[in-house]
Amino acid sequence: MTTDRTTIRLHDTKTRRKVEFAPIDPENVRLYVCGPTVYDRAHLGNARPVLVFDLLYRLLREVFGREHVTYARNFTDVDDKINARARETGRPIRDITEETVLWYHQDMDALGALRPDHEPRATDYIGQMVAMIERLLLSGHAYVAEGHVLFSVASYETYGALSGRSVEDMIAGARVEVAPYKRDPMDFVLWKPSTEDEPGWDGPVFEGEPVGRGRPGWHIECSAMSYQLFGESFDIHGGGIDLQFPHHENEIAQSACAHPSGDFARIWMHNEMLQVEGKKMSKSLGNFFTVRDLLDQGVAGEVVRLVMLGTHYRKPMDWTAEKRAEAEATLAKWYGLLHAHGFTAKMVRDLKAAGDWAMDAEFLGVLANDLNTPGAIARMHVLSNAKTPAKLVPFAAALELMGLIEDWDALADLAGADAGPEIAPEIDAAVTALLTRRAEARAAKDWAEADRIRDILNAAGVQVTDMGGQASWQPGPGFDPAKLEAAK
Numbered sequence: 001m002t003t004d005r006t007t008i009r010l011h012d013t014k015t016r017r018k019v020e021f022a023p024i025d026p027e028n029v030r031l032y033v034c035g036p037t038v039y040d041r042a043h044l045g046n047a048r049p050v051l052v053f054d055l056l057y058r059l060l061r062e063v064f065g066r067e068h069v070t071y072a073r074n075f076t077d078v079d080d081k082i083n084a085r086a087r088e089t090g091r092p093i094r095d096i097t098e099e100t101v102l103w104y105h106q107d108m109d110a111l112g113a114l115r116p117d118h119e120p121r122a123t124d125y126i127g128q129m130v131a132m133i134e135r136l137l138l139s140g141h142a143y144v145a146e147g148h149v150l151f152s153v154a155s156y157e158t159y160g161a162l163s164g165r166s167v168e169d170m171i172a173g174a175r176v177e178v179a180p181y182k183r184d185p186m187d188f189v190l191w192k193p194s195t196e197d198e199p200g201w202d203g204p205v206f207e208g209e210p211v212g213r214g215r216p217g218w219h220i221e222c223s224a225m226s227y228q229l230f231g232e233s234f235d236i237h238g239g240g241i242d243l244q245f246p247h248h249e250n251e252i253a254q255s256a257c258a259h260p261s262g263d264f265a266r267i268w269m270h271n272e273m274l275q276v277e278g279k280k281m282s283k284s285l286g287n288f289f290t291v292r293d294l295l296d297q298g299v300a301g302e303v304v305r306l307v308m309l310g311t312h313y314r315k316p317m318d319w320t321a322e323k324r325a326e327a328e329a330t331l332a333k334w335y336g337l338l339h340a341h342g343f344t345a346k347m348v349r350d351l352k353a354a355g356d357w358a359m360d361a362e363f364l365g366v367l368a369n370d371l372n373t374p375g376a377i378a379r380m381h382v383l384s385n386a387k388t389p390a391k392l393v394p395f396a397a398a399l400e401l402m403g404l405i406e407d408w409d410a411l412a413d414l415a416g417a418d419a420g421p422e423i424a425p426e427i428d429a430a431v432t433a434l435l436t437r438r439a440e441a442r443a444a445k446d447w448a449e450a451d452r453i454r455d456i457l458n459a460a461g462v463q464v465t466d467m468g469g470q471a472s473w474q475p476g477p478g479f480d481p482a483k484l485e486a487a488k
């Protein structure tokens with residue numbers, strides 16, 4: 001079978017090159033992204049990888065087909081920051097994590113991010129983590145020390161390949177935790193002991209000896225969950241650039257040593273940081289505001305999204321009031337334009353059903369070039385200059401692929417215009433039946449009947465848009481469905 005599929009090029013952090021994306025299995029393209037640690041509201045920086053990889057997910061679905069892409073993003077629901085929050089507030093851990101997951105869903109939904117196909121929670125995969133740690137112990141890549149299990153970095157020759165740095169450089173540049181039980185300061189925790197009041201599970205068993213009750217280290221989560229969901233090789237692994245070292249180096253070391261015949265992730269993608277005054281927005285620096293703060297201030301999710309996508313994902317970006325105002329104006333113009341040309345959910349459904357929903361090849365090509373979102377937005381400005389509904393379809397399709405419109409019936413609201421009356425299904429059915437009768441009359445060259453129906457539709461204030469033989473309608477000024485009765 002030959003395909004004229006759009007070629008996607010992606011910048012791979014590991015090889016530091018832009019590569020042509022060739023999935024392991026085009027029937028099942030697999031994307032894994034590191035998700036949040038759930039103890040607090042997501043800040044705007046946390047939304048950046050969500051929006052970047054949501055767009056990648058949408059692009060992959062466009063190119064390979066909706067059913068052929070699987071996206072997994074985890075929830076880290078076991079972590080010392082969560083334990084600390086529970087101690088400070090006196091609340092049960094489970095309450096905190098459940099509430100934070102709920103908030104995360106509400107906030108990211110509001111930004112138009114699709115839910116991933118899998119949202120694995122670390123605590124549901126402890127068994128898989130323990131099994132992986134046992135494999136690492138058996139193969140000599142890990143050792144037990146004082147109730148901990150540590151990964152031996154010296155046992156994995158190519159450690160550091162993702163960052164392209166030597167182990168010595170990494171030690172010099174990082175805050176590695178020095179602990180008396182480590183053979184080497186670079187060794188990292190796979191499993192650590194829990195006190196009675198900390199969450200804990202039965203740990204790995206090595207040479208017949210149980211390591212004891214404890215909890216997993218952070219890095220092993222993603223290795224174990226991606227293995228369980230995707231197997232030992234999958235296509236793309238993503239996350240913020242702050243995770244490149246140590247988190248992603250450690251994921252690679254664990255997965256490569258536990259499953260030496262697999263590739264783990266073929267392509268690594270990292271988004272740059274969202275900054276405030278030139279510094280990474282982060283909880284620890286206290287220079288953050290949450291996505292909810294913005295939404296509560298009346299900033300629309302689509303505005304946040306357009307601002308984010310206005311900067312290429314591999315460049316640092318600032319959130320500014322000026323960018324917000326600019327995005328608001330652009331979106332109001334775009335939504336108003338499509339509303340004025342009669343775009344509604346029904347019309348979009350009809351166009352899709354008729355095969356008339358066409359994507360602009362140049363727009364798609366720009367986006368497929370390592371997610372060049374600023375270029376894609378520039379192309380959208382050009383496409384938005386079209387003057388008829390039919391010619392605006394590529395613009396509308398681009399808007400949808402960018403995740404900037406969820407509900408086509410909300411265009412008027414989004415543009416800040418008068419939303420007009422709600423159309424009851426029986427009225428839509430009556431108008432559609434008249435449009436069909438008119439089409440039949442025309443086909444039979446019964447012009448008198450065709451004109452009579454046209455006049456009735458006009459009198460009732462029905463605005464008809466003919467597009468490539470497909471008629472679509474919306475209520476115009478003075479819309480009065482009672483006048484449709486005249487056709488009976």
Ligand code: AMP
Pocket residue numbers: 034035036037044045046047048049239240241242243271272273274275280281282
């Ligand atoms: P965390 O909950 O801190 O582990 O972060 C969850 C995700 O947000 C990870 O992919 C991080 O890389 C990403 N992230 C955190 N801070 C920022 C930021 N300021 N800009 C962009 N991405 C960030």
Ligand code: ZN
Pocket residue numbers: 033034035222247251
């Ligand atoms: Zn991860």
